[in-house]
Amino acid sequence: MHYLILILVLYLFWLLLSGHLTLFFLSLGLISVLLIAWLQHRMDQIDREPALLKITLKLFRYAGWLSWNVLLSNIDVVRRIWDPKLPIDPVWERLDIHVKSAREKTLYANSITLTPGTLTTDIKDDHFLIHTLTPEGMKQLREGEMEKQIKRLRI
Amino acid sequence: MDTLLNFLSASCFLIGGFLCITGGVGLLRFPDFFTRVHAAGVTETLATPLLITGIILNQPDLSLDSIKLLMIMLIVLATNPTASHAMTKAALHGGLVPFTRSKGDAEKEAKKQTSQKNSSETGGDISTP
Numbered sequence: 001m002h003y004l005i006l007i008l009v010l011y012l013f014w015l016l017l018s019g020h021l022t023l024f025f026l027s028l029g030l031i032s033v034l035l036i037a038w039l040q041h042r043m044d045q046i047d048r049e050p051a052l053l054k055i056t057l058k059l060f061r062y063a064g065w066l067s068w069n070v071l072l073s074n075i076d077v078v079r080r081i082w083d084p085k086l087p088i089d090p091v092w093e094r095l096d097i098h099v100k101s102a103r104e105k106t107l108y109a110n111s112i113t114l115t116p117g118t119l120t121t122d123i124k125d126d127h128f129l130i131h132t133l134t135p136e137g138m139k140q141l142r143e144g145e146m147e148k149q150i151k152r153l154r155i
Numbered sequence: 156m157d158t159l160l161n162f163l164s165a166s167c168f169l170i171g172g173f174l175c176i177t178g179g180v181g182l183l184r185f186p187d188f189f190t191r192v193h194a195a196g197v198t199e200t201l202a203t204p205l206l207i208t209g210i211i212l213n214q215p216d217l218s219l220d221s222i223k224l225l226m227i228m229l230i231v232l233a234t235n236p237t238a239s240h241a242m243t244k245a246a247l248h249g250g251l252v253p254f255t256r257s258k259g260d261a262e263k264e265a266k267k268q269t270s271q272k273n274s275s276e277t278g279g280d281i282s283t284p
Contacts, residue, residue: 016219016222016223016226017223017226019219070200070201071201074174074197074200074201077181077193077194077196077197078174078177078197081177081180081181081184081185081194081197082177082180086184086185088185088190089255089256090186090187090189090190090253090254090255090256091255092189092253092255109236109240110236110237110240111236113235113236113239113240114196114200114232114235114236115196115200116193116196116197116200116201117193117196119189119192119193119196119239119240119243120236120240120243121189121240121243121244121247121253122244122247131189131243131253133190133193
């Protein structure tokens with residue numbers, strides 16, 4: 001069933017990218033989409049854990065929240081770059097995490113890295129190693145607002 | 156309406172360009188590799204989306220190109236953390252230790268990191284030259 005959805009979505013994506021509606025291009029698109037679905041099927045057989053992400057409203061809300069935070073920390077980093085005194089104090093510490101699944105961990109680590117000023121340098125079973133530009137960035141991560149948001153997604 | 160759109164796209168270009176320069180200045184001013192990755196993050200996470208938004212607003216009307224530009228933006232935003240993480244992990248693996256002013260927890264982790272690295276390398280690591 002999810003291959004059918006995959007084929008539909010991929011074909012829609014092809015149509016968006018190509019924009020040509022002649023028979024020749026449409027059939028080329030169909031061939032490549034079927035090829036991708038076949039490859040995906042083969043990979044799923046080896047992997048045995050098809051990665052299905054449910055696109056929910058919560059995910060979009062999280063994306064909005066993350067964008068806002070990225071904007072705020074961007075402004076902070078820009079201010080620090082132009083400040084003549086260069087007020088940075090890099091910190092490299094471990095951060096204990098409470099999310100369990102691989103998907104949540106991936107999202108968490110990527111969100112941390114996407115935010116300027118904080119950077120995931122290593123991922124272990126129960127903690128990340130985080131490099132931050134300032135101790136405040138570390139403190140904010142330890143407060144765990146982002147982790148709470150990710151837990152609420154239940155992915 | 157047209158004037159407003161032009162004004163908006165022009166300001167997106169201006170701010171985006173300024174942020175690109177800021178990223179470059181940060182790259183020059185910051186002390187070590189890891190802090191420089193933070194500076195580069197500014198160009199990737201805010202300057203690129205702003206520039207692309209500027210291009211979208213600069214077009215006369217919404218078309219397929221706008222959607223393609225949006226997809227480019229999404230791809231940049233999705234691949235940026237992966238690339239940053241890969242770079243820093245490679246740097247750590249190569250033995251680079253982040254510069255920190257306050258020692259303590261960080262240095263302990265650094266020692267642990269390097270000892271782990273050494274033990275893994277003596278165990279026949281294929282990546283050692």
